[in-house]
Amino acid sequence: MAQLTIALDIMGGDHGPLVILAAAIRAVEKHSHCQFVLCGDQAVIRPALEPLSNEQLSRIEVEHCEQVVLMDEKPTQALRNKKQSSMRRALELVAEGRADACVSAGNTGALMAMAFYVLKTLPGIDRPALVTAMPTASHHRVFLLDLGANVNCDSEALFQYGVMGTVLAQQCARIDNPRVALLNVGEEDIKGNAQVKYADQLFRNAESINYIGYVEGDDIFTDVADVVVTDGFTGNVALKSSEGLAKLVINEVRRVSQQNWYTRLLAKISLPLLKSIYTRVNPDQYNGASLLGLRGIVVKSHGNASADAFYYAISQAINEAQMQVPERIKNRIEQVLLEHH
Structure with a gap:
């Protein structure tokens, strides 16, 4: 090495x-x-x-x-x-x-x-983008970008993010042909602002990018895409919201498991399962956003x-x-x- x-x-x-x-x-x-x-x-x-x-x-x-x-x-x-x-x-x-x-x-x-x-x-x-890997339901990770490097992004920048995210997914996650999606307020063609719609056309015209179309916020974690592209404002809100939710889940499990002797016993019995869930959702292991x-x-x-x-x-x-x-x-x-x- x-x-x-x-x-x-x-x-x-x-x-x-x-x-x-x-x-x-x-x-x-x-x-x-x-x-x-x-x-x-x-x-x-x-x-x-x-x-x-x-x-x-x-x-x-x-x-x-x-x-x-x-x-x-x-x-x-x-x-x-x-x-x-x-x-x-x-x-x-x-x-x-x-x-x-x-x-x-x-x-x-x-x-x-x-x-x-x-x-x-x-x-x-034109501009660098912040990207990080996030967990999905199928134990794969999805690369989300931009996370806040550029609050306002034009269509060309969104397209460049998709290209960069593709390379990162190929090299760091060993995905041969990463699925690239645009984050939008709906999956229908009529949804979204002008920048997103034009970026959609740029992706469709790029034969070397495995573009699958629009996804919504809840799709980030369902393993429908390997790379999800959005502007820095939306990406940062999505990241911080997911981290906050993960911390809420972790803290709620801790609180409920310590309520009384019965819940403490159940928690002790299910400790391996709880540790596995904690490892999956703990934001610490997803720390590290690359400035691509x-x-x-x-x-x-x-x-x-x-x-x-x-x-x-x-x-x-x-x-x-x-x-x-x-x-x-x-x-x-x-x-x-x-x-x-």
Whole structure:
């Protein structure tokens, strides 16, 4: 297996660097073929690395950064004033070729602005898109994009998202011919706004995309499609709503199972089943939204991610780096553009 280098923004996120460092240490222990560059305050990072072995320490480099992008900082201010930040440095390492991917739990708007500026988009891609994999009823995963990188999307952008989602599903989920759908307010041809209707025509004219038409919100989880395309506003609402519902289900099961001795006994008997359900719906394992369309791999973790959740984001970055996702998107976009001309 090829040696990979992953850059981590240690200072981003709601819970401070120690949570991210815990995830980083787990990644070092689990992925022996990977090097890691930890970007942040070395006074915070160095003590956390003391329990590691010499072999593990040999695969870690600390890149000291004087600045931190605050979670409520405006993207334009971060881009202009935080050139020495851990977030900016992690992105620069990818741009310089010193890292194969980077991961940050920091300010989403700032990360997108910096990534767009530092890495630039691939030829044929107008704007990057945030995408993540979500669970479905048949144990497959569905890739949903955009999740908030672009609130307003024209038809061409939606079409580009479908192409990028196809490549991600092929490379990271090993799906030969991914089914691509457009999220809409109904499945009928007359439904939807002008952008969605024109995007529908673009997909129908692209022979290399396995386009299946419109789907509604409840279809995201029924395994009717492998890639679901929508604008950033709708995608973000869908993502946050599903995460909120998953947490509600988990908390309700916990509450009901502890109501009295009888429910506690039933919960103990059904513990293997409950653990299986928890594993399936727990949002932590779906943490890690990829910023697709850039000339490098950038994975955005939730700001409030636990150490487990951030570890999953690191694993997502490693997987994409192994599959050379940006290069494959570039090749696929070129192929599709030739079809259009």
